[in-house]
Amino acid sequence: MAIKAFQRFEKKFILNEYQYKSLLPILYEYMDPDKYCKNGENYNIYSIYYDTEDNHVIRHSINKPYYKEKLRLRSYKAPIGENDKVFLELKKKINGIVNKRRATLTLKEAERFLEFRERPKSIDYLNNQVLNEIEYYLGNNTVSPKVYISYSRNAFFGKNDNDFRVTFDSNILSRRDNLSLKSGGYGDNILSSKNYLMEVKILGAVPLWLSKALSELEIYNTHFSKYGNEYMSYCLNKTYDIRRQNIC
Template identity: 65%
Template sequence: MAIKSFKRYEKKYILSQKQYEALIPKLLEYMNPDKYCKSGNTYNIYNIYYDTKNSDVIRHSISKPFYKEKLRLRSYKIPSNSEDIVFLELKKKINGIVNKRRVSLTLKEAYDFLNLGIRPLSNDYINNQVLNEIQYYLDNNKVYPAVYIGYTRKAYFGKDDNNFRLTFDSNIISRRNDLNLESGIFGEDILGENKYLMEVKILGAIPVWFTKILSELEIYNTHFSKYGNEFMSHCLNKQNINLRGEKVC
């Protein structure tokens, strides 16, 4: 079991294929691909987001509150057995600052914790602090698997500032059935073909050289939440009726 904690600002941009192809060569003067993205490689991320039966978590999130939090189960490969490692994350956003707390567990430990309330055992103080936070969240929010969201990612780090990070997500796929990481990536595209979601992750100010490149390529900041956009698309579906004949949204 291992823990990581992240605290940073995030800004988002949606790029066309043309903008993406023009941007990457310019970035390479100032940034390096991360270790998983050498020689043009990408990697996949698989997530299950947890929410209440009435979608209270995402409803609150898209109302742009001062404080919000989400719980998700994440993997960087499709698990093939119960001992594969996954990450349970509690992502908080306070006045625009993102704080992510996560603990690595086996798939079985994660499912037992989330579905059965069986807390993983740990002798590590910091691990237990994160588990305490997640336990508190689960005790106060009756949440269930709500949506699967998976995507392909390419990431870069600043040559002079490792805290300056860019990620490019494409093929953002979601579904509301078969909510298991083991089932792999399939579902509906919520971003669109030949588009990229660029996320800027930084502890301080965005470098001047980067803002100049964005201006030159006419790339502008936008608001895009993967789960938020999936939920709004879900609500627009005219077939969005539950088994009791009630509207979900």
């Protein structure tokens, strides 16, 4: 989790319970579990996404533009103290290639930077470069905390290629209130409890053995954005509430 900058392709798949359990033994043959998946257990991810008042960032994103970017604050533990480590990330996608820039801060430093543009003192060159990029982004986009998303993750790295990664996310929850990392993960389900979001993250082509396994298990590439699906669900619920009020 010390990675600060990288770029890669990301392919997404939705798996049912049978497909997930059938694929795992194959992955163990060619891949190693993430070091944070201790004793076969998942780890958790907690994120706050930033957007404009009219949700321009996510509305632009779901239209599948050539270029898009998102700002989020992320933690791997909750509840969290103000001096605990968090990650401020600017995720960009250019013609299908994902580039993620990450600054490591304390929660207090991140909150003061986002709210008051107060730069933390750091001698880390790359950290400062990422903060420069995020500062530029904030100067051109009036954003604020908009959505909290948390989930449980099982992750693997290629035995002979650390740039090749496969992750499974489940129990994906979201909310639009109480937007604090200290509050922990709770909210509405974005994905069915019996499904898993698999992401294949790689610099080149998908390995032949994985392509063969996906074909045999009838697992097909799809488009799924956690924030995007949350926003579409939010819009549907909002439309329903408006219609209900008009009827009443």
